[in-house]
Amino acid sequence: xxTFLFLLLxxxxxxxxxxxxxxxxxxxxxxxxxxxxxxxxxGSYDGATSDLHGSFSFETAAKGAQTxxxxxxxxxxxxxxxxxxxxxxxxxxxxxESASALQEVVISAGSFEAASDRRRxxxxxxxxxxxxxxxxxxxxxxxxxxxxxxxxxESGKILVRGGAAYETRTFIDGLYVQNPYNSSVPNVPARxxxxxxxxxxxxxxxxxxxxxxxxxxxxxxxxxxEDLAPSTTTxxxxxxxxxxxxxxxxxxxxSLAVSGxxxxxxxxxxxxxxxxxxxxxxxxGGGEIIFRQQTxxxxxxxxxxxxxxxWMEMRYPSFDDPQETLPLRLRAGNLYSNISYRGILAGKWAxxxxxxxxxxxxxxxxxxxxxxxxxxxxxxxTLARAAGEHVKVKFGAEQLLGRFDEFYRGEDSxxxxxxxxxxxTAGFAETDLYFSSKFVARVGIRGEYSALLDRGNxxxxxxxxxxxxxxxxxAFAAGQFYQTPEYQLLRYNxxxxxxxATHYMINYQRIRDGFTFRAEVYHKxxxxxxxxxxxxxxxxxxxxxYASGLDLFFRDLKTIxxxxxxxxxxxxxxxxDYRDFPGLATPTFAARHNASIVYKxxxxxxxxxxxxxYSFQSPRPYNDPNRPxxxxxxxxxxxxxxxxxxxxxNLWGNFTILYVSATNLPGFExxxxxxxxxxxxxxxxxxxxxxTPPARHFLFVGxxxxxxxxYRASETTKEDL
Amino acid sequence: MKNIFLAFILAAFSGAVxxxxxxxxxxxxxxxxxxxxVRTLPEYQELANTFSRIAAAEPKEWLPLYYTSFCxxxxxxxxxxxxxxxxxxxxxxxxxxxxxxxxxxxxxxxLFVLQAYILIGRLMExxxxxxxxxxxxxxxxxxxxxxxxxxxxRAPFLQGTYTLNMPEFYGGGAEKALPHFxxxxxxxxxxxDRGMLPHWGKEATNHYLxxxxxxxx
Numbered sequence: 051x052x053t054f055l056f057l058l059l060x061x062x063x064x065x066x067x068x069x070x071x072x073x074x075x076x077x078x079x080x081x082x083x084x085x086x087x088x089x090x091x092x093g094s095y096d097g098a099t100s101d102l103h104g105s106f107s108f109e110t111a112a113k114g115a116q117t118x119x120x121x122x123x124x125x126x127x128x129x130x131x132x133x134x135x136x137x138x139x140x141x142x143x144x145x146x147e148s149a150s151a152l153q154e155v156v157i158s159a160g161s162f163e164a165a166s167d168r169r170r171x172x173x174x175x176x177x178x179x180x181x182x183x184x185x186x187x188x189x190x191x192x193x194x195x196x197x198x199x200x201x202x203x204e205s206g207k208i209l210v211r212g213g214a215a216y217e218t219r220t221f222i223d224g225l226y227v228q229n230p231y232n233s234s235v236p237n238v239p240a241r242x243x244x245x246x247x248x249x250x251x252x253x254x255x256x257x258x259x260x261x262x263x264x265x266x267x268x269x270x271x272x273x274x275x276e277d278l279a280p281s282t283t284t285x286x287x288x289x290x291x292x293x294x295x296x297x298x299x300x301x302x303x304x305s306l307a308v309s310g311x312x313x314x315x316x317x318x319x320x321x322x323x324x325x326x327x328x329x330x331x332x333x334x335g336g337g338e339i340i341f342r343q344q345t346x347x348x349x350x351x352x353x354x355x356x357x358x359x360x361w362m363e364m365r366y367p368s369f370d371d372p373q374e375t376l377p378l379r380l381r382a383g384n385l386y387s388n389i390s391y392r393g394i395l396a397g398k399w400a401x402x403x404x405x406x407x408x409x410x411x412x413x414x415x416x417x418x419x420x421x422x423x424x425x426x427x428x429x430x431x432t433l434a435r436a437a438g439e440h441v442k443v444k445f446g447a448e449q450l451l452g453r454f455d456e457f458y459r460g461e462d463s464x465x466x467x468x469x470x471x472x473x474x475t476a477g478f479a480e481t482d483l484y485f486s487s488k489f490v491a492r493v494g495i496r497g498e499y500s501a502l503l504d505r506g507n508x509x510x511x512x513x514x515x516x517x518x519x520x521x522x523x524x525a526f527a528a529g530q531f532y533q534t535p536e537y538q539l540l541r542y543n544x545x546x547x548x549x550x551a552t553h554y555m556i557n558y559q560r561i562r563d564g565f566t567f568r569a570e571v572y573h574k575x576x577x578x579x580x581x582x583x584x585x586x587x588x589x590x591x592x593x594x595x596y597a598s599g600l601d602l603f604f605r606d607l608k609t610i611x612x613x614x615x616x617x618x619x620x621x622x623x624x625x626x627d628y629r630d631f632p633g634l635a636t637p638t639f640a641a642r643h644n645a646s647i648v649y650k651x652x653x654x655x656x657x658x659x660x661x662x663x664y665s666f667q668s669p670r671p672y673n674d675p676n677r678p679x680x681x682x683x684x685x686x687x688x689x690x691x692x693x694x695x696x697x698x699x700n701l702w703g704n705f706t707i708l709y710v711s712a713t714n715l716p717g718f719e720x721x722x723x724x725x726x727x728x729x730x731x732x733x734x735x736x737x738x739x740x741x742t743p744p745a746r747h748f749l750f751v752g753x754x755x756x757x758x759x760x761y762r763a764s765e766t767t768k769e770d771l
Numbered sequence: 772m773k774n775i776f777l778a779f780i781l782a783a784f785s786g787a788v789x790x791x792x793x794x795x796x797x798x799x800x801x802x803x804x805x806x807x808x809v810r811t812l813p814e815y816q817e818l819a820n821t822f823s824r825i826a827a828a829e830p831k832e833w834l835p836l837y838y839t840s841f842c843x844x845x846x847x848x849x850x851x852x853x854x855x856x857x858x859x860x861x862x863x864x865x866x867x868x869x870x871x872x873x874x875x876x877x878x879x880x881x882l883f884v885l886q887a888y889i890l891i892g893r894l895m896e897x898x899x900x901x902x903x904x905x906x907x908x909x910x911x912x913x914x915x916x917x918x919x920x921x922x923x924x925r926a927p928f929l930q931g932t933y934t935l936n937m938p939e940f941y942g943g944g945a946e947k948a949l950p951h952f953x954x955x956x957x958x959x960x961x962x963x964d965r966g967m968l969p970h971w972g973k974e975a976t977n978h979y980l981x982x983x984x985x986x987x988x
Binding site for chain 2: 086088090092093094095096097098099119121123124281282562612652654657663698
């Protein structure tokens with residue numbers, strides 16, 4: 051017994067001698083010192099944190115076979131089997147960067163993201179669209195302040211890097227949008243059909259985009275719709291151009307929004323004289339239904355339906371006889387609907403499946419008559435998953451059925467009609483390869499088949515990004531892009547090739563603490579562009595062209611308190627031979643220099659947000675038939691200074707925003723180009739007319755009331771504008 | 772003799788058990804005592820590591836997870852001065868620990884206070900543009916925390932600080948914040964020795980109460 055007791059007394063001594071001391075340093079596999087790593091023996095509390103030099107040291111009473119565990123943010127968890135028998139154990143663990151950290155390198159070439167995804171470089175936030183002074187809450191207007199775009203006041207559309215308007219395609223949740231703009235007549239600018247508030251993120255790609263997107267030669271505008279509406283609210287908008295009423299109902303896992311609006315520009319045109327002789331000012335009526343349902347397991351089901359009818363009628367002066375005016379009437383109807391589901395399949399695959407249907411009809415009546423109906427139905431799915439730590443794969447397929455139905459009756463009662471049916475099928479696959487935390491490459495291929503052309507194509511795409519240092523990276527992208535010629539060119543002849551563009555670009559980006567700087571150089575080659583013979587006739591695929599340039603972007607969210615500004619500049623050198631061009635020439639929509647400065651300031655004391663945008667565009671070419679050559683003349687340079695202000699207040703206890711905006715404040719003379727008569731006058735010259743904005747300024751006043759939102763609904767910030 | 776021996780074994784065994792739980796309380800008390808004194812970023816990071824080791828060894832306890840999350844959260848605020856993305860990653864760590872704690876104690880008032888606090892951390896990235904999304908969530912979690920335990924002073928305390936920092940136009944400001952601080956102060960007075968349970972916020976409440984009352988005068 052005594053011996054036993056004696057042994058018991060000895061026991062702690064034996065234990066204490068069993069203490070093992072672990073020492074060492076923690077480095078990454080690349081040799082970087084890891085500071086703050088957590089090192090411990092599994093199942094015990096014994097451990098330590100690595101210091102500035104990556105060194106650690108601690109003692110443990112555990113003995114025998116044990117596991118050492120090391121965790122560090124951005125590295126895979128490190129495990130090592132140890133045999134602890136007391137004494138000193140020196141360790142030199144090396145940790146590998148984890149895939150989640152690797153994903154910090156993001157391919158930036160050609161792409162501007164306005165995402166709410168905070169890991170990505172947020173260059174432009176959705177709210178920025180609403181507060182950009184020159185945009186008047188139009189998506190296309192805000193995009194026009196980014197580099198790579200060319201301002202096009204006469205159409206209001208987005209033109210990218212020497213590409214025509216049709217070369218930029220809009221996608222909503224991956225589904226192609228047939229008519230992203232409101233119907234309009236020539237030289238009266240259109241607006242984007244969709245409110246910026248429908249979208250939580252905007253990705254604007256100026257080239258080199260993913261194999262996921264096709265049928266766009268120059269640019270993809272990728273819009274991601276909002277998920278569940280945040281709260282139940284009723285809104286009333288009273289604007290200088292019309293009224294709107296909306297109601298949003300939010301339930302636990304679903305939401306429904308219904309809205310209607312009517313716009314009529316005639317009261318405004320009475321107050322602000324227009325250069326156009328309006329018989330009936332533009333009017334439109336429309337409605338919208340948005341439904342969202344969250345499913346079990348975090349899937350989301352979305353539907354969106356919108357319908358619009360619009361009409362306008364004007365008289366414009368004839369070239370033949372300046373005393374005579376010609377009538378022009380437009381009646382348009384549009385229905386857009388989509389339905390989609392996004393969720394996780396079998397725990398691993400991110401699934402997206404969706405469909406869309408569009409119907410659009412534009413009826414123009416003048417001394418001629420033109421009735422154009424366009425419909426499309428499409429279905430698309432994509433599947434994506436991580437394949438191991440360092441590889442991500444994505445693939446998908448889509449089919450689109452389209453119909454183009456056109457009727458034309460000329461002045462001489464000659465009539466013709468075109469009916470074209472398209473069945474377009476495409477599939478794509480791409481993979482992201484993370485070679486290290488500094489280097490990622492994306493390789494993809496897209497295959498397309500058009501039944502209308504009876505042709506297929508294969509478009510390879512590749513892009514890569516490499517981190518140069520903290521906060522800065524370079525990226526590169528190249529690829530081929532195909533687009534079916536516009537329906538109008540397929541009137542007489544469907545035996546055309548896909549139009550083709552090949553993109554190359556290198557991008558440098560530096561983002562740090564509220565400062566963003568980007569520079570990108572690019573070269574783009576066009577081939578197989580549809581070309582019509584002089585005097586009209588069946589098109590051929592002999593067109594070609596190129597565009598090269600430099601895009602610069604600088605944004606500063608930091609220097610000015612409560613303020614924010616960005617500067618963008620684009621240099622463009624482009625020529626093409628397409629449509630009815632007699633040879634290679636710079637198109638009328640291309641300007642060598644484009645620049646914008648966008649500034650926003652929030653005054654908390656005044657509850658007011660103020661914005662100003664200055665835009666500059668160097669002279670654009672136009673063709674003067676009185677002179678030799680083609681597109682040989684240049685317009686004056688374009689300047690614009692627009693401002694807006696939003697005042698936030700409560701009206702009878704309801705949150706209210708008063709919004710005012712004005713374009714071209716200093717009243718610059720803005721000329722987009724010149725139009726010439728078809729026939730020379732008595733003196734042998736062709737009469738001309740400048741293409742200018744319908745009025746020198748566009749003024750807008752709106753009062754937006756949100757019923758049932760009070761101060762406690764402090765969810766009202768700048769973003770609600 | 773045999774019985775004595777058996778009794779001894781049993782005693783030794785139970786001793787081992789109590790030693791085990793003593794080891795837990797000792798480790799926790801030591802770390803919590805240190806938490807009450809630390810202020811710097813590396814200290815918070817180190818303590819987060821310490822608590823997460825305890826959490827890993829005691830998979831049934833929510834408190835070590837709570838403190839792991841709390842330390843990450845406190846480390847996130849100074850990280851904003853270095854680099855916002857690091858702060859956000861650290862907030863992700865705080866959220867991950869909190870999510871595990873919520874699985875163990877889904878009705879614990881303190882965990883909802885912490886959830887609100889983490890969201891305030893996220894708000895710091897850009898208060899102007901994140902306010903709309905985050906404010907209702909913060910108030911929602913604080914409301915739940917108060918409902919689960921009306922005596923939890925940390926719920927009105929956070930409500931007060933959030934309200935104080937909100938622009939007056941949105942219903943913030945000193946005057947609106949005052950009742951929350953007064954309520955928090957009263958609850959802190961009632962709060963007895965909490966042991967290992969969360970007990971932060973009293974000093975700060977008194978500090979703000981003083982500040983707010985001063986601005987009122």
